[in-house]
Amino acid sequence: MAKEIIKIQDLKREFTMGTETVHALKGISFTIEEGQFVTIMGSSGSGKSTMLNILGCLDQPTSGLYEIDGVSVKDLSKNELATIRNEKIGFIFQSYNLLARTSAIENVELPLLYNSKVSTEERRKRALNALEMVGLADRIHHTPSQLSGGQQQRVAIARSLVNNPVMILADEATGNLDTRTSYEIMSLFQELNKKGITITFVTHEPDIATFSSRTVVLKDGHIIKDYMNTNIQSAASELAKLPKEDH
Amino acid sequence: MRLLNLLKIAYKAIVLNKVRTLLTMLGIIIGVASVIAMLAIGEGSKESIRTTISSMGSNMITIRPGADVRGGVRQDASTMESLKFDDYLAIKEQATTLSYITPMVNGSGQVISGANNWPSTIYGVNPEYLDIKVLGLQSGSMFTDAEVKSASKVVLIGQTVVDNVFPDGEEPVGQMIRFNNIPFKVIGVLEEKGENTFGQDQDDVVIAPYTTVQKRILAITYLNQIMASAISEEDAPEAVTQVTAILRDQHKLADSEDDDFSVRSMEELISTFSSTSEMLTILLVAVASISLLIGGIGIMNIMYVSVKERTKEIGLRMAVGGKGSDILMQFLIEAILISITGGVLGVILGLSATVFIEKFLHWPTSVAMYSIIISFAVCAVTGIFFGWYPARKAAALDPITALRYE
Numbered sequence: 001m002a003k004e005i006i007k008i009q010d011l012k013r014e015f016t017m018g019t020e021t022v023h024a025l026k027g028i029s030f031t032i033e034e035g036q037f038v039t040i041m042g043s044s045g046s047g048k049s050t051m052l053n054i055l056g057c058l059d060q061p062t063s064g065l066y067e068i069d070g071v072s073v074k075d076l077s078k079n080e081l082a083t084i085r086n087e088k089i090g091f092i093f094q095s096y097n098l099l100a101r102t103s104a105i106e107n108v109e110l111p112l113l114y115n116s117k118v119s120t121e122e123r124r125k126r127a128l129n130a131l132e133m134v135g136l137a138d139r140i141h142h143t144p145s146q147l148s149g150g151q152q153q154r155v156a157i158a159r160s161l162v163n164n165p166v167m168i169l170a171d172e173a174t175g176n177l178d179t180r181t182s183y184e185i186m187s188l189f190q191e192l193n194k195k196g197i198t199i200t201f202v203t204h205e206p207d208i209a210t211f212s213s214r215t216v217v218l219k220d221g222h223i224i225k226d227y228m229n230t231n232i233q234s235a236a237s238e239l240a241k242l243p244k245e246d247h
Numbered sequence: 248m249r250l251l252n253l254l255k256i257a258y259k260a261i262v263l264n265k266v267r268t269l270l271t272m273l274g275i276i277i278g279v280a281s282v283i284a285m286l287a288i289g290e291g292s293k294e295s296i297r298t299t300i301s302s303m304g305s306n307m308i309t310i311r312p313g314a315d316v317r318g319g320v321r322q323d324a325s326t327m328e329s330l331k332f333d334d335y336l337a338i339k340e341q342a343t344t345l346s347y348i349t350p351m352v353n354g355s356g357q358v359i360s361g362a363n364n365w366p367s368t369i370y371g372v373n374p375e376y377l378d379i380k381v382l383g384l385q386s387g388s389m390f391t392d393a394e395v396k397s398a399s400k401v402v403l404i405g406q407t408v409v410d411n412v413f414p415d416g417e418e419p420v421g422q423m424i425r426f427n428n429i430p431f432k433v434i435g436v437l438e439e440k441g442e443n444t445f446g447q448d449q450d451d452v453v454i455a456p457y458t459t460v461q462k463r464i465l466a467i468t469y470l471n472q473i474m475a476s477a478i479s480e481e482d483a484p485e486a487v488t489q490v491t492a493i494l495r496d497q498h499k500l501a502d503s504e505d506d507d508f509s510v511r512s513m514e515e516l517i518s519t520f521s522s523t524s525e526m527l528t529i530l531l532v533a534v535a536s537i538s539l540l541i542g543g544i545g546i547m548n549i550m551y552v553s554v555k556e557r558t559k560e561i562g563l564r565m566a567v568g569g570k571g572s573d574i575l576m577q578f579l580i581e582a583i584l585i586s587i588t589g590g591v592l593g594v595i596l597g598l599s600a601t602v603f604i605e606k607f608l609h610w611p612t613s614v615a616m617y618s619i620i621i622s623f624a625v626c627a628v629t630g631i632f633f634g635w636y637p638a639r640k641a642a643a644l645d646p647i648t649a650l651r652y653e
């Protein structure tokens with residue numbers, strides 16, 4: 001059996017807003033094994049982002065267990081969490097979160113700046129490499145405002161790849177993209193997954209889920225479905241089937 | 248390596264936020280510069296008063312009749328006549344700390360030469376007067392003790408008097424003039440001294456033997472003043488004590504009675520006027536402190552707001568692996584770079600403003616080291632603290648909370 005890279009048990013997250021308490025996650029349990037490509041589905045407000053943020057060590061659960069690589073996150077210090085985020089996790093935000101007025105290459109380099117093991121030349125090389133992988137080699141000096149939404153999304157993806165993460169967590173990474181671009185991105189993710197990177201991908205588009213090996217469906221803070229995909233589609237071949245358009 | 252990265256990050260952030268950087272620096276620059284310039288004006292006027300008084304003879308001691316008038320109490324006429332020639336003799340004989348001493352009487356009147364006349368003041372003194380006042384001669388010579396004894400009608404005149412009664416440039420020495428209709432022979436011209444700090448023309452004087460002035464002009468037997476000079480500046484306080492004791496003895500004052508005369512050294516005069524300009528300095532310091540405070544609040548404000556604005560950025564940096572300490576370091580370096588640069592520019596601007604004031608407004612200035620240090624320190628510390636403090640708060644948040652911050 002493959003290694004359990006993520007294990008959560010009875011995970012709850014509550015938000016207190018004044019006197020009101022919002023129960024965003026009401027006790028969720030599941031495990032993700034190394035090398036899986038999981039899509040998290042569910043309608044808006046079902047708790048997908050909340051869960052992903054906790055998985056990405058960006059947020060802390062109100063209660064419940066979260067183990068990453070066998071280590072309970074609750075026992076880790078803030079600095080240890082920062083190191084995990086820096087070296088193990090590539091996170092893609094729904095709203096890109098790029099540094100404004102900063103070139104694509106510098107945005108992609110950002111995680112490596114906080115890793116003292118990576119030299120300046122190495123940093124530049126890896127950032128260029130990541131931008132090439134997302135097809136933005138010719139846009140490295142553009143700032144976010146000079147890039148389209150899809151291109152900004154791809155810069156964000158490149159940034160999540162640059163530290164050679166063990167797992168990638170993506171929050172609606174294709175939400176703002178047209179079908180062609182989202183298939184391109186999905187095929188990129190499938191390639192990365194083939195290399196052994198675990199991917200957890202939040203989406204509300206059912207066709208995107210067909211590219212993954214497993215689907216978890218959330219509703220009102222509960223898991224209502226969790227199934228393995230027997231018929232995984234290849235994003236590359238789906239892309240080839242799309243009608244050609246001239247650029 | 249790590250620090251180098253942080254320096255790079257901080258540098259990029261500064262360049263990226265040009266307007267914010269400029270505004271923060273402007274607050275610091277103006278705060279520092281205004282404090283330095285204002286205190287330079289205060290210190291400068293204090294110093295100029297001190298130099299003027301010193302140039303009038305810093306060892307000088309003046310003895311006047313009547314109690315000390317600093318309290319503003321009205322003196323009755325008889326006490327103004329209490330200083331006698333015998334007092335002068337007693338002091339001259341008994342005081343050991345004095346090098347020169349002269350009796351002095353003075354009166355005002357018209358100086359006339361031919362068709363020209365000019366209102367001035369005549370001072371009756373002995374030859375030691377020149378040494379006491381540190382005065383030199385342009386031409387001619389001082390009258391002698393013999394001329395004092397014989398009450399000769401000879402005078403020395405200042406440049407202003409020369410200019411007004413000899414407007415055609417003829418040599419005054421050897422000429423006859425009249426003071427209040429009494430003919431005098433001009434035997435010398437005093438060196439020009441110009442105005443003193445208080446705007447008095449020091450060249451508008453006529454000097455004659457005190458005997459002559461007493462008998463022929465004023466018809467009095469008392470003295471208006473006795474002037475003396477202590478052996479050195481350090482001896483001045485002791486000289487004041489000695490003179491006071493001698494005069495109390497001369498005037499047969501009981502222990503319970505107040506002095507009916509006043510003895511003052513130049514040092515005291517300096518401290519009196521210094522305390523006036525001290526007030527000016529305090530006022531300027533107050534104004535400077537307020538501008539420093541306002542500058543500080545400005546710096547505080549813009550630093551605080553700009554760090555708050557960047558909470559999202561802080562969240563992102565933490566999300567990609569920046570530790571709290573990395574974030575803090577970055578903001579600290581940024582704040583230090585901005586504050587120090589602003590402070591240095593402020594010092595430069597302050598010093599330039601001081602030079603400008605001195606050169607073009609002709610106000611005396613003197614830059615005090617403490618004003619540079621204090622203003623620089625206050626602005627730098629404010630800038631650094633308020634660059635660091637909100638960053639510390641933001642860095643303590645969970646990354647996602649910081650990222651969500653609007």
Ligand SMILES: Nc1ncnc2c1ncn2[C@@H]1O[C@H](COP(=O)(O)OP(=O)(O)O)[C@@H](O)[C@H]1O
Pocket residue numbers: 015016017022023024042043044045046047048049050051651
């Ligand atoms: N920071 C927060 N404060 C208060 N409520 C929140 C916060 N984040 C999420 N929620 C609430 O939690 C629920 C789940 O939100 P979210 O995880 O963003 O949903 P999804 O990503 O599935 O659309 C929603 O009802 C949302 O309003």
Ligand SMILES: [Mg+2]
Pocket residue numbers: 048049050094171
């Ligand atoms: Mg969401």
